[in-house]
Amino acid sequence: MRIDIITVLPELLEGFVRESILGRAQKKGLVEIHLHNLRDYATNKYRRVDDYPFGGFAGMVMQCEPIDRCISALKAERDYDEVIFTTPDGEQFDQPMANTLSLCENLIILCGHYKGIDYRIREHLITKEVSIGDYVLTGGELAAAVMTDAIVRIVPGVIGDEQSALSDSFQDNLLAAPVYTRPADYKGWTVPEILLSGHEAKIKEWELQQSFERTKALRPDLLKKKD
Numbered sequence: 150m151r152i153d154i155i156t157v158l159p160e161l162l163e164g165f166v167r168e169s170i171l172g173r174a175q176k177k178g179l180v181e182i183h184l185h186n187l188r189d190y191a192t193n194k195y196r197r198v199d200d201y202p203f204g205g206f207a208g209m210v211m212q213c214e215p216i217d218r219c220i221s222a223l224k225a226e227r228d229y230d231e232v233i234f235t236t237p238d239g240e241q242f243d244q245p246m247a248n249t250l251s252l253c254e255n256l257i258i259l260c261g262h263y264k265g266i267d268y269r270i271r272e273h274l275i276t277k278e279v280s281i282g283d284y285v286l287t288g289g290e291l292a293a294a295v296m297t298d299a300i301v302r303i304v305p306g307v308i309g310d311e312q313s314a315l316s317d318s319f320q321d322n323l324l325a326a327p328v329y330t331r332p333a334d335y336k337g338w339t340v341p342e343i344l345l346s347g348h349e350a351k352i353k354e355w356e357l358q359q360s361f362e363r364t365k366a367l368r369p370d371l372l373k374k375k376d
């Protein structure tokens with residue numbers, strides 16, 4: 150899978166895409182993540198990519214031309230499953246959306262900035278508008294990072310134990326069961342007896358029951374989604 154991220158702040162994302170699980174996934178050849186500086190597609194000598202809005206509103210708006218030039222250059226090289234725009238008024242990002250996007254071959258994520266982007270880009274080039282939550286960030290870079298992380302980590306082979314990605318909180322609309330490691334008794338704080346029993350079927354049953362109980366207590370809304 151390949152993700153192309155278009156941003157005016159590539160430096161903000163460079164460390165993120167190079168390090169840790171994302172870095173290893175790229176070294177293993179499982180994913181490619183490319184950062185594109187939108188200013189490289191500006192045609193003016195100041196490399197400006199924004200301008201004042203028509204109508205006299207406050208703030209600056211990202212212009213059509215550099216975005217169109219960048220997206221067109223990418224599309225000339227390969228087909229894209231989605232051209233995503235990060236915006237607080239987009240569809241809410243969640244685990245099912247991450248699962249669906251992780252099956253794509255090629256994705257573009259355009260990071261919003263300033264007051265927004267010229268609406269014509271949204272009408273003509275963007276295929277999916279995504280918000281990571283009901284709050285406003287200063288730019289779309291953190292939203293792109295959150296989405297990329299959630300998408301890439303479930304690409305088969307990216308995290309060692311695939312089973313562990315499938316048993317995450319929110320897969321199946323259930324929160325994950327608690328986990329423990331050695332020692333079994335730390336300062337008198339003990340691990341549930343069942344986990345030390347070696348009885349696989351009973352442990353599975355315990356895990357599911359814990360998931361249900363935690364979801365009911367902490368996120369009852371997820372159980373409604375689960376019908």
Ligand code: ADE
Nearest residue numbers: 235236280281285286292
């Ligand atoms: N840009 C600014 N706020 C955002 C949000 N909540 N989600 C996605 N992109 C954004």
